[in-house]
Amino acid sequence: xGKLELELRSDAKRKNLQKAVLSTIYxxxxxxxxxxxxxxxxxxxxxxxxxxxxxxxSAKRSIDRLREKGLIAFDRSERGTFARITPLGEVAxxxxxxxxxxxxxxxWDGKWRIVIYDLKxxxxxxxxxxxxxxxxxxxxxxxxxxxxxPYDCEDLIALVxxxxxxxxxxxxxxxxxxxxxxxxRKIFGxx
Numbered sequence: 001x002g003k004l005e006l007e008l009r010s011d012a013k014r015k016n017l018q019k020a021v022l023s024t025i026y027x028x029x030x031x032x033x034x035x036x037x038x039x040x041x042x043x044x045x046x047x048x049x050x051x052x053x054x055x056x057x058s059a060k061r062s063i064d065r066l067r068e069k070g071l072i073a074f075d076r077s078e079r080g081t082f083a084r085i086t087p088l089g090e091v092a093x094x095x096x097x098x099x100x101x102x103x104x105x106x107x108w109d110g111k112w113r114i115v116i117y118d119l120k121x122x123x124x125x126x127x128x129x130x131x132x133x134x135x136x137x138x139x140x141x142x143x144x145x146x147x148x149x150p151y152d153c154e155d156l157i158a159l160v161x162x163x164x165x166x167x168x169x170x171x172x173x174x175x176x177x178x179x180x181x182x183x184x185r186k187i188f189g190x191x
Contacts, residue, residue: 108150108190112178115139115147115157117170126164133160140187148178150188 063083066072071089075082115134119127131141137156139147154172161167178184185191 104151108188110176111150112175112181112184113149113151113153114142114173114175114178115149115170116173117145117166119145119166119169123166123169126166130160130164130166130170140184148184150184150190 063072066089067074069088070086072083073086075084117127117130119130134147135141137149137153139149139153142148157170157172161170
C-alpha cells in the first residue's frame with residue numbers, strides 16, 4: 001500500500017475516533033475520564049492499532065486533540081475529572097454526523113446488528129437516554145428494548161455500555177438472517 005493510502009487511512013481512523021469520543025460525551029452529557037481511559041482502549045481497538053499500548057496512546061491523543069481544538073472541556077470535582085462537550089464541540093459533532101450518524105461502508109455485509117437491553121425501573125432515566133442515543137445514531141426499534149442496525153457498530157455499543165454503566169444489562173448481537181426483514185432493508189436502503 002502506498003504512502004498516500006496509508007495517510008488517508010490514518011486520517012480516517014483519527015476522525016472516526018474523534019467522532020466516537022465526541023458522540024459519546026454528547027450522549028452521556030459528561031463522562032468520567034477515569035471511566036473513559038481504560039474502556040476507550042478496548043472499545044476502539046480498530047481505530048488505534050493492534051497493541052493495547054497503541055490503543056491507549058491513540059485514545060489519549062484523540063482526547064487531547066479534541067481538548068486542544070476546544071471541542072471538549074474538563075471539569076474537576078470531588079468525584080473526579082469529567083469531560084463535557086462544548087458548544088463548539090456540538091457544532092463539530094453535527095458536522096461529523098451529517099448524512100448519517102455512523103459511517104456506512106460501501107457494501108452491506110448482509111448481517112444485522114441487534115442491541116437488546118433490560119434496564120430495571122429504577123434506571124428509567126438511563127433507559128430513556130439509551131433509547132434517545134440509539135435513535136440518534138440511526139438504529140431502528142424492533143420492540144421496546146430491541147434495536148437493529150445493518151452496519152458494524154460494536155465500538156459505539158461498547159462505549160455506551162461503559163459510559164452509561166450498563167455493561168451487563170445490554171447485549172450486542174450479530175445475526176445472519178432476520179425473519180421478515182424486507183421493511184428493515186427498505187428503511188436502511190440495503191439489499
